[in-house]
Amino acid sequence: MNRLIYLFRRLLMSIPVVWLGVTATFLIIRVGPLNPAAAIVGPVNSAQAQERLDRIEEQLGLNDPIHIQYGEYLVDLVTFDLGQSWVLYPGQDTVALLAQFGPRTIWLGLWAVLIPIFIGIPLGIYAGLNVNTNRDYLASITGIVWRAMPNFWLAVILLALLSRTDALFFGSGWESFIIKTDLIGAPDLSALGTPEGFIIATKQILPAAFVLGSASMGNELRLSRTAVLEIINEDFIDTARAVGVSRWRLIGKHVLRNALIPLIPVVTSEAYLLVGGSVLVEVVFGINGIGTLFFDAMTSGDLPLAGSLMFVFILLTVSINIAQDLLYTLIDPRIGYAERR
C-alpha cells in the first residue's frame, strides 16, 4: 500500500515539473525572437508569401493575446492534440509521425541499453575481481577513454572502420557478414517477427547502438568495478570463503547479487541520457528516427512540430525518472518512501 502512495506522490510531484518544462518550451517557441509562422514560410518576398504567412499565423493562433495562446497550448497538450507538421511533412499529424518514426528510435535505444549491460558490466566485474592487475588497468582505462569519446566522433570512426573490414568477419566484411545489410540507413522493422527479419534489423542497428551506448558502457564498467570492490571486502564474503564456498559460487551468489543492486537504477538513468544523444547518432547513421525528425524539424523551421516533440521528450524523461525511483524502492526497501528528491 505504501508503495502505491509513494507512486501517487511521485506522480503528483511530476505534474509541476512537466508544466514548467512545457512552459519553458512555449516561451522559447512562441515568445522567442523567431516567429514560428515566419520560420515556416521563409523569406517573405511576394504577396503570395505574405498571404500564406497571414494564413498560418491565423491557423496557429499567433494573433491572439499571449495568455490565450498559452491556454490553448496547454489544453492541446493535455488532450494530446499535438498538431501537425508544417514544413517537413506538410499536413501530417504529429502523432502519426511519432508512430512512424518512433519504433526505430525505440529499437535503437533498446540495443543501446542492452549492449552496455552485456559488455560494460561483465568487464567491470572482471576488473573488480582482478583489482590492481594489468588486466584491471587495461579495462579501467578503456572505460575512461570510452566515456570521454564524443558520440559523433566515435560514430564517424566506427563507420569508417566497418566499411574497410573486408578481411575481417571471416573474410566477408561487415556488410555481408551473416546477412547482407547496408552500413548506413534505417533498420526495417516490419519483419521483426521472422528470424531473418530480426537478424537484419538487429545487425543494422548494432553499430549505432554501440555508439549511443558507449558513454553508458564506460560508466557501467567503472561502477560495477567499484561495486564489486566494495562487496568483496565485506565480512560475509570472508565468512563464506572460510566456510569453503567455491570460488565461482562465491562470485555468482554472494558478490554479483549484491554488486548488481546499485547498478540497476544506473541503467535506467542511462536510458535518460540516450534520449538526447540519439539525435547525433541517428543523423550520422542515417536512421530516420525521432532524433532525426527533431533535428530536421529544427533546421527546416518546423517549430510547431519540434515543440510537440519536445513535449513527448519531457513526458519520456519524467516517466523514466519515476520508474527509476520506483525501482529503487523495489530493489532496496531500506531506501523507503521518505523524501527521495
Next chain:
Amino acid sequence: MTDTSSPSDANVTVRTRLDRIPTSATRAWLAGAVLLILPEVGALIQFAASALPLGETAVAAADRIPVLLSRERIPNQGTLVPGEGWQGTFLGLSPARAWGLRVGLIYLYGALCLYWIWRGYLLYRNRYRTASWTPFDDVVSRFRGHRWGQFGLLVVLAFLILAVFAPALGPTTLEQNAIDPYSYELDYYDDDTGDIETITVGAANTDTTSQGIEGRNVGPLTYDQYDRFHPFGTLPSGQDLFTQVALGARVSLFIGLLAITISGVVATSLALISAYYGGLVDLAIVLVSDATQSLPQLLVVILLSVVLSQTWLAGLYSGGVLLALIFALTGWPSLWRAVRGPALQVSERTWVDAADSYGLAPKTTMRRHILPYIVGYLMVYASMSLGGIIIGVSGLSFLGLGISSPTPEWGRLVDVGQPLLTTMSWHIAVLPGTLIVIVVTGFNALGDGVRDAIDAETDLSSEEETSAAASGAGG
C-alpha cells in the same frame, strides 16, 4: 573578527604584521614575475586593444609593441633555395624546426609561468598566511600523491596553454589561412623557372588541398609544394589544419569556462539557499531543476541555438557567447544536485546553528560557514561537466549548428573530414577528434583527482552522479 588577524594578537593591524615579514623572498618573487610578464606584455596589450572598443589607432599602436614569443620573432615560413638553404626562417632553420622551436619555447614559457604562480602560493603559505595549517594543505598534499589526477592536470594545463597562445602556435594565422588568404603573398622557389616566385596564399592553398587522392593530399608533418610546413596536414580547402585546431581550442575553452562559471555560480547560490532555508524554498528549487532536466539538454541546446540564431547574441564570438549561455542555462541542475547534498549535510552542523544564534546575517552564514565546505565538490563536478560541455559544443558544430565560420571549431573540422576518413586524408577527422578525447579524459581525470584529494575517507557523493556529470550533453 576578520580573517586576517588571529585572536592572540588581535590588536596588531594588518599593516604592522605585514611589516614584520622579511621581504627579500617576496621581492625576488615579484622581480621574477615581472621578468616573466615582460616578454609577453605586448601580446597582452594587443589582446586588450583588439578586445576593447578602442579604435583602429590603438590597435595599430599596440601591434607595434614587440613580443618575444611570436611568429614575427621566430618565423617558420621561408623559401628553400637550392644551394643556399632556407631563407626567411628563424636562423635559417627548416620551417618544421623553427615551428617546433616556437612551440617548445611557448610551452616552456607557459610551464615557467605556472611554476612561478605555484611558487607564489608557497611563499604566501609560508610567510603571509596567519594559520600554519588549513585543510586545503592536506588536499594539496593528497593531490601530490595522485598520479592519475596529476596526469589530468597536465593535460588540462597543456590544453590551456594551447588555447591561450593559439595565435602564436599555429604555423600561420587565421587571417592568412582562412579569412582573407588572397591578401597575403608568399615566396617560393620554382624549379621550372629556377627563380623565386610570388603567389597569393589563397592561390597556393588551392594547390595544397587534402582530398584523399594521390597528389591531392598533404598529410601530417609534411611540407607542401610551397615549402609550407603542416604539422597536422591540410584541410580539403588547402588550409592548415593545426592553425584551425589551435584556435578551435580557444573557442572550446572559452565556451566551457564561461558556461561552467555561470552555472557554477547559479548552482552554488541555489544550493546554499536550499540547504540553509530548506522546506518550501528547497522544494521549489527541486521542481525548477527537475523541470530543466526533464528537457533533454542537447535538444534544448539545438532548439535555443536555432531560435536565437538571428539575434545580436548569436553574433558575439561567432555564437560562442550564446552557446556558453545556453549550456549554462541547461547545465546548472546537475551541478546544483552535486553540491546540494554536501551543503545540506553542512547546514545541519552545530556551527551553522551557532552562527545563526550569534546573529550573523543568513548571507554571511552561508558564505562563511557553508560555502567553504562545498567549493571542493563544485570543483570536482565543474571539471567533469567541462568535458561534457566541450563534447556538446563540438557535437553541435558537427551538426552545423554551433560555432559559425570562420571561427574554427573541432567538431566542424571532424564534419569536414568525415567523407575523407577512409582515404589517405584521414587526418582531418581523426586528429581533432583525438584531441577532444584526450582533453575530455584530462578533465575527467582532474575531477577524479580533486575528488580523491578533497576527502580520502568519506564518499559524500556517489559516483553515480559524477558519471552523469561527465557524460554531459551526451554529444
